[in-house]
Amino acid sequence: MHKDVRTTITPGRLMALLAVTALLLTGAPGCGKKSAPGDGAEAGPVTVDFWYSYGGRNREVTEELIKRFNDSHPDITINGTFQGDYFENLSKVRMASRTKRGPVATHIIGEAIPQLHEAGLLEDLDPYADGQVEGVEKLDRADFIPGLSQEGYFDTLGKKVPLVSLPFNRSTPIVYYNVKMFKDAGLEPPKTWEELVAVSKQLTVREGDETKVWGFEVAIDWWFWYAMLHQAGGSLLNQTGDKARFAEEPGIKALDHLVRMVKEHKSMKHPPGRDYNAWEVANTDFLNQKVAMIWTSTAYLKYFKLNAKFEVGTAFLPKQVKRAVPTGGTFFVIMKNKPEAEKRAAWTFIRWMSEPDQTAYWSRETGYMPVRRSALESEEMKAFYKENPEYRTTIDQLEHSVPFPFSPKLVEIQRKILKPVLERPVVEDADVAEVLKKAAEEANKLLASDR
Amino acid sequence: MRESDVHPTLRAGALALLVLIALVEVTPYLWMVSTSLKSLPEVIAFPPTLLPSEAMWSNYAEVWGSAPFGDYIANSVIIATSIMITQGILACLAGYAFARMEFPGRDAMFYAVIACLMIPPQVRFVSIFLLLDNFDLLDTYAAQILPHSVSALGIFLMRQAFLAVPQEIIDAAKVDGAGTLRIIFQIMLPMAAPTLTAFLLFSFVFHWNDYFWPLVVTLEETVRPLPLGVAMLREQGTGSRWHLIMAGNVILVAPLLVAFVLAQKRIVKAFVFASIK
Incomplete structure (x- = not known):
């Protein structure tokens, strides 16, 4: 009986069905559109795929700059596309590097650059910057603001590292405070950790069990803890980059300070949420005047200025044994496995983006820092800073910037080992020293592995 | 048991519970719609307002103008519909084979299909990505449709459903000469x-x-579906404009809601049948 069933499948009908299916799959309109990989032929403009991670307003600013570039460079077309957030883009870049597709240029968070460099994915930019590549002019490297360039962002741990990136959106954490609340209480932004505790206590307003206004709020997150680690005189790794040092006294003190402000003094609100969600909670509380002072990125400056119904003040982070502030943001990179002509065109683009006009425009529109001294000193920016002095805070603070170790394991230590556990002392009542000690053991294991 | 047999208190209790469940389900959607019509200061104001003080329809215009949303919707329709049709056809064919045909290795193959249910797509995406690249299929509709054109769940469900059909009916059809x-x-x-x-x-x-798969296999915007367009409304490091993000989300779910409303009767019937069996 079953044999009969099988023999009655008419091949013709089956084929028809499969054909329809195939049509559905491949015959759909718009199928197969793609830009052919450029072979560097001199005829016609060179198209450069540039991947970026911006949605929202930053995307609009980025697209505007791309448009200006394309309009002023008839021989180059920059094809900019959104590829998800920083980490989604990073994964895609890594994956695409194993194929013939993928971008020629993109921008990458600083912490991930050593890993990509170690994997051999990044083009060595020294020859371009030195003008040794045909048709490329020498770049004035000294014009980059020291704390913002690749050299300033990294401690190369005694190794020689070529130039593989140019700075794009660069930031530092700064203090934002509600000027009126501080004035009413007769207070100044705190200059030391001790003052931070005292000022926060004074600004906290409690009615019964309910806290009406918190003195201080910051996400218990890698970036802010890293600042305090260095303020307390510590460092992430040792000088050769093969051992973790963050579980020593300064690291413990840094985390413990925040934990005690939350649990003991009850003057700091711990914003809930993962990653940037916690940052956003702090932002919203600040705008709603539920908190007198927060730490967050200078990149939110424009957002606060547009949406706050009170005067927003900015200040340096406080110090402990010294002042210290990490920088953040992304760098442009060029992928190595691409045709020469495209790489040259990509260099023209990322160099153009760092030039005074563009970096100044970017800075004013976003709150990130301009990356060139000549941009800072331009008449335009001088006038701008005169009118908006709070935009200067992050730049003046750069004097105290501290680098990250140029270790291929840096991004993993940050993302996989430290970020997930820093909140544990607050959320789960875990012991600060225990948490860091365990993380340091994991980090040491990772640093010792060949991977 | 007829309705009138139920004790009134019990009925009222059941009704109250259902209303509560409905509220839990529906509130996030209402909140989304309400947020999408507010201005940003109102979105972040505390305490929050239930309804926008003034409906900002311009939020939708702003979202629509920020990217080619018409194209995204068309792409989404093409991709989701194609997947649905191919999965449906292939699930019927394979489900029938597993339920009603005898061939060597059938059970082993069926277990292989079941095993596929357990493997999350994230495990295989790198190899499929490279495979698609070898066939030069990245950035196409095919890259978004082909890897999903067979559904293990669909095959399993259709096999179970076909098993429940009485053999006599099939035999009778065969006697009448049906292929x-x-x-x-x-x-x-x-x-x-x-x-x-x-x-x-x-x-x-x-x-x-x-969101995941289209993000993986599309490098260009031309063939991208709606969820990727909506993701572009998210800010990174400049303060989220929740009113616009929510307007984008309304645009994303509205077609589904409309489809549900139109097909409501059929859907309810289908689920009732499915649960009775």
């Missing part, structure tokens, strides 16, 4: 329709909302 395809699509399928409808619905909704 296998006719038996599957004209005789057995109507009896398994509730299962198929429920499956197709899940398939469509899942792939309509899918």
Whole structure:
């Protein structure tokens, strides 16, 4: 009986069905559109795929700059596309590097650059910057603001590292405070950790069990803890980059300070949420005047200025044994496995983006820092800073910037080992020293592995 | 048991519980719609307002103008519909084979299909990505449709549904000279329709909302579906404009809601049937 069933499948009908299916799959309109990989032929403009991670307003600013570039460079077309957030883009870049597709240029968070460099994915930019590549002019490297360039962002741990990136959106954490609340209480932004505790206590307003206004709020997150680690005189790794040092006294003190402000003094609100969600909670509380002072990125400056119904003040982070502030943001990179002509065109683009006009425009529109001294000193920016002095805070603070170790394991230590556990002392009542000690053991294991 | 037999207190209690469940389900959507019509200061104001003081329809215009949303919707329709149709057809064919045909290795193959249910897509995406690249299929509709064109869940469900069809009916059809395809699509399928409808619905909704896969296999914007367009409304480091993000989300779910409303009767019937069996 079953044999009969099988023999009655008419091949013709089956084929028809499969054909329809195939049509559905491949015959759909718009199928197969793609830009052919450029072979560097001199005829016609060179198209450069540039991947970026911006949605929202930053995307609009980025697209505007791309448009200006394309309009002023008839021989180059920059094809900019959104590829998800920083980490989604990073994964895609890594994956695409194993194929013939993928971008020629993109921008990458600083912490991930050593890993990509170690994997051999990044083009060595020294020859371009030195003008040794045909048709490329020498770049004035000294014009980059020291704390913002690749050299300033990294401690190369005694190794020689070529130039593989140019700075794009660069930031530092700064203090934002509600000027009126501080004035009413007769207070100044705190200059030391001790003052931070005292000022926060004074600004906290409690009615019964309910806290009406918190003195201080910051996400218990890698970036802010890293600042305090260095303020307390510590460092992430040792000088050769093969051992973790963050579980020593300064690291413990840094985390413990925040934990005690939350649990003991009850003057700091711990914003809930993962990653940037916690940052956003702090932002919203600040705008709603539920908190007198927060730490967050200078990149939110424009957002606060547009949406706050009170005067927003900015200040340096406080110090402990010294002042210290990490920088953040992304760098442009060029992928190595691409045709020469495209790489040259990509260099023209990322160099153009760092030039005074563009970096100044970017800075004013976003709150990130301009990356060139000549941009800072331009008449335009001088006038701008005169009118908006709070935009200067992050730049003046750069004097105290501290680098990250140029270790291929840096991004993993940050993302996989430290970020997930820093909140544990607050959320789960875990012991600060225990948490860091365990993380340091994991980090040491990772640093010792060949991977 | 007729309705009138139920104690009034019990009825009222059940009703109250249902209302509560409905509220829990519906509130996030209402909140989304309300937020999408507020201005940013109102969105972040504390305490929050329930309804916008003034409906900002311009939020929708701003979202619509920020990227080619018309194209995204068209792409989403093409991709989700194609997946739904191919999954449906192939699930019927394979489900029939596993339920009603005898061939060597059938059970082993069926277990292999079941095993596929357990493997999350994230495990295989790198190899599929490289495979698609070798076939030069990245950045196409095919890259977004082909890897999903067969559904293990669909095959499993259709096999179970076909098993429930009495053999006599199939035998009778065969006596009358019906071929296998006719038996599957004209005789057995109507009896398994509730299962198929429920499956197709899940398939469509899942792939309509899918963010991960399209993000992986598209490098250009031309063939991207709606969820990627909506993701572009998210800010990174400049303060989220929640009113715009929510307007984008309304645009994302509105077609699904409209489809649900239009097909409501059929859907409810399908689920009732499916649960009775």
